[in-house]
Amino acid sequence: MGVFRGTGVLTQKFPWIGKILNNEQNVANGNALTGEGLQTLPSFFVIGPPRTGSTWLHEILAPHAVLPSPTKETRFFDLRFHLGFDWYRAHYPAAKDGLPVGEVAPTYFASSAAREHIARSLPNAKVVCVFRNPVERVLSLYRLKRAYGLIPWNFEQAFFRDPELMESSRYATNLKAWHHALGSDQVMATIYDDLRDRPQAYLDSIVDFIGVPRFSLPESQTYVNSSEALTVPRNYYRTRGASMMAEWCKEQRLDAVVSAVKKTSLMRLFLGGGAPFAEMSKDIVQKLYGIFRPEVEELSQMLNRDLSSWNSHAAEAAVR
Numbered sequence: 001m002g003v004f005r006g007t008g009v010l011t012q013k014f015p016w017i018g019k020i021l022n023n024e025q026n027v028a029n030g031n032a033l034t035g036e037g038l039q040t041l042p043s044f045f046v047i048g049p050p051r052t053g054s055t056w057l058h059e060i061l062a063p064h065a066v067l068p069s070p071t072k073e074t075r076f077f078d079l080r081f082h083l084g085f086d087w088y089r090a091h092y093p094a095a096k097d098g099l100p101v102g103e104v105a106p107t108y109f110a111s112s113a114a115r116e117h118i119a120r121s122l123p124n125a126k127v128v129c130v131f132r133n134p135v136e137r138v139l140s141l142y143r144l145k146r147a148y149g150l151i152p153w154n155f156e157q158a159f160f161r162d163p164e165l166m167e168s169s170r171y172a173t174n175l176k177a178w179h180h181a182l183g184s185d186q187v188m189a190t191i192y193d194d195l196r197d198r199p200q201a202y203l204d205s206i207v208d209f210i211g212v213p214r215f216s217l218p219e220s221q222t223y224v225n226s227s228e229a230l231t232v233p234r235n236y237y238r239t240r241g242a243s244m245m246a247e248w249c250k251e252q253r254l255d256a257v258v259s260a261v262k263k264t265s266l267m268r269l270f271l272g273g274g275a276p277f278a279e280m281s282k283d284i285v286q287k288l289y290g291i292f293r294p295e296v297e298e299l300s301q302m303l304n305r306d307l308s309s310w311n312s313h314a315a316e317a318a319v320r
Contacts, residue, residue, distance in 0.1 A: 041085070041089070041121070041122055042103050042125060043124070043211065044065075044102040044125060044209075045102060045103050045105055045126075045127050046058075046104040046127075046128045046206075047105055047109040047127055047129055047178075048106025048130060048168070049129075050106040050107065050137075050141050051106075051140040051144065052106065052130035052131070052137060052195075053130060053196075054104050054130070055072065057104055057206070058104040060217065061102070061212065065099050065101070065210075065212055066102070067101075067103060067104065068092060070255050070256055070258075071250055071258065073106070075107060077113070077114040077117045078105075078108055078111035078113050078117075079107075079113075080251060081117050083251070090253055091255065100212060107164075109129060109168060109178075110174050112177070115181045119181040119182055123182065125186065126186050126188070126211075127178055128187075128188045128206060128210065129188065129190065130191070130195065131171050131189065131299060132191075132192035133192070133309075134288075134292040134295070135285060135289055135292065135310075137169070138165055139280060141165060141168070142159075142165060145158070145162070146158070147230035147233065147272075149236055149237075149238075149243050149270075150243060155280065156284065166291075169295065170295055172296075172299040175187070188209045189303055190202065191307075193309070199217055200216070200217045203217055231272050231273065231275060232274040232276075232277065233270075234273045239270045239271065243270075246258045289311065
């Protein structure tokens with residue numbers, strides 16, 4: 001009962017949480033980690049970076065591959081490797097005959113720990129990267145982290161205090177690191193613009209690479225998540241506390257509790273309802289473009305693709 005201690009008050013107030021915990025305990029005591037229930041490890045990863053359509057890709061691929069459930073991101077290879085592979089395997093549902101196992105994990109892209117752990121543990125794994133206009137992406141990532149109480153600062157402060165914002169924008173640098181770790185033939189570099197403009201053709205190229213049979217994309221699934229609806233938290237400390245509790249639950253393999261809470265009205269207490277995000281000034285946008293220019297130009301050369309649309313004018317339009 002180790003990971004389920006201290007939940008008595010919670011289950012008394014919310015009996016439905018108790019039912020979920022009982023189910024999780026049955027899995028922990030059953031054969032999910034041994035024998036016939038033992039899951040194979042991933043043969044592919046979609047590693048982002050963040051805010052490049054990873055949630056959409058997870059939803060699209062879920063019926064056609066074995067992915068972690070109910071949590072999309074386990075954070076195993078970058079933050080929780082010390083918990084061991086039994087902990088990791090417990091996130092995967094029962095095997096589906098003939099379907100590859102994978103994970104959509106956008107935080108792995110800029111993580112040297114994730115690269116090292118995957119290269120050492122799963123040297124034959126295939127990796128898919130998705131690159132997006134860096135100014136548009138970093139602003140979207142900032143809004144997401146601010147909305148969920150992960151950071152308290154305005155954008156200018158966050159850019160210099162939160163290493164992820166800059167490190168995940170080092171497109172060419174990190175792509176070369178993944179090439180070195182796994183080999184360039186096991187790393188696929190794709191462009192978010194293709195996902196947005198030609199989703200079916202984009203999806204076909206992805207599934208061909210990771211070994212999933214092609215399938216038709218429903219018209220209802222052509223929408224990619226946006227950060228435009230997010231707001232500054234009404235109460236930063238309450239929202240941050242909820243996010244920290246969610247991460248603790250995930251580490252204790254209580255992902256089902258987090259997933260269930262997200263579907264209830266409780267989310268209104270923690271997310272949304274605050275002031276809308278202010279538009280970025282032209283000066284900040286121009287400075288960002290100058291900072292990202294060397295990485296974009298090198299990526300353009302590596303991919304032999306014209307990325308001139310990711311210029312200051314496009315970036316300025318993206319934040320209006």
